[in-house]
Amino acid sequence: MENPQTPPEATADRSADPAPRLRGALGVLLSARRLRKSWRVPVVRQLTRFTGVGVVCTVSSLALYALCRPWLGAQTANAVALIITSVMNTSLNRRFTFRVRGTAKLAQDHLNGLVALAVALVLTAGSLAGLHWVQPSASVAAELWTTTIAGWVATAVRFSLLRHWIFRRARNA
Numbered sequence: 001m002e003n004p005q006t007p008p009e010a011t012a013d014r015s016a017d018p019a020p021r022l023r024g025a026l027g028v029l030l031s032a033r034r035l036r037k038s039w040r041v042p043v044v045r046q047l048t049r050f051t052g053v054g055v056v057c058t059v060s061s062l063a064l065y066a067l068c069r070p071w072l073g074a075q076t077a078n079a080v081a082l083i084i085t086s087v088m089n090t091s092l093n094r095r096f097t098f099r100v101r102g103t104a105k106l107a108q109d110h111l112n113g114l115v116a117l118a119v120a121l122v123l124t125a126g127s128l129a130g131l132h133w134v135q136p137s138a139s140v141a142a143e144l145w146t147t148t149i150a151g152w153v154a155t156a157v158r159f160s161l162l163r164h165w166i167f168r169r170a171r172n173a
Contacts, residue, residue, distance in 0.1 A: 043163075049097040050159055053089060058151065061085040062144055074128050074143055079121060086117040089158070090166075098167035112166040119161070120154035 061081045068077035090113030094100045100109070127150035131138050138146075 046097050046163065047159070050093060050162075053092040053097055054155055056092065057085045057089045058148070060088065061151070062148065065144065065147065066140065069140055069143070074132070075125055078124055078128060078147060082117060082121050082124065086113060086120065089113070090116075090162075093162055094167065098162065100167055109166055112161075116154075116158045116161045116166075119157050120151065123154045123157075124150045126150070 061084075064081035064084060065077050068080050071077075072080060087110065090110055094106075094109055124147045127146045128143060131142060131146045135142065
């Protein structure tokens with residue numbers, strides 16, 4: 001027995017109509033084709049791999065900051081976390097994002113990576129200083145959010161530096 005308040009179209013048997021399922025499958029197929037096609041573009045591959053490396057390094061940096069913050073203070077904990085994760089970031093991006101292997105120019109790549117570290121340090125330290133100027137008793141959570149947002153800006157700068165300067169020899173990796 002049908003509910004008098006249920007519209008007739010809501011009770012119709014839709015299992016016989018394959019059109020919605022076909023449209024859904026076709027959409028997935030077309031999306032997969034677009035994805036494969038875009039993967040042929042070097043910068044798309046690099047951005048995808050760079051994002052994966054960035055997630056690992058960001059989580060590591062936040063954990064190191066939170067771990068060091070009680071003993072070292074905000075600025076020193078930020079510097080320690082950035083220095084450690086910057087070395088890790090340059091190594092991971094060298095290998096995975098830009099597919100550079102071997103020891104040729106390894107030291108030079110890490111020295112150049114220090115420039116990207118300096119940019120990140122200036123941005124995050126400046127954002128922490130700004131936060132503490134506006135809110136002197138800011139919580140660790142507020143500091144983490146502040147450095148994370150500043151880190152996103154630093155990440156865009158880092159990708160550009162890595163792609164166009166440090167690893168330009170592997171731009172189409």
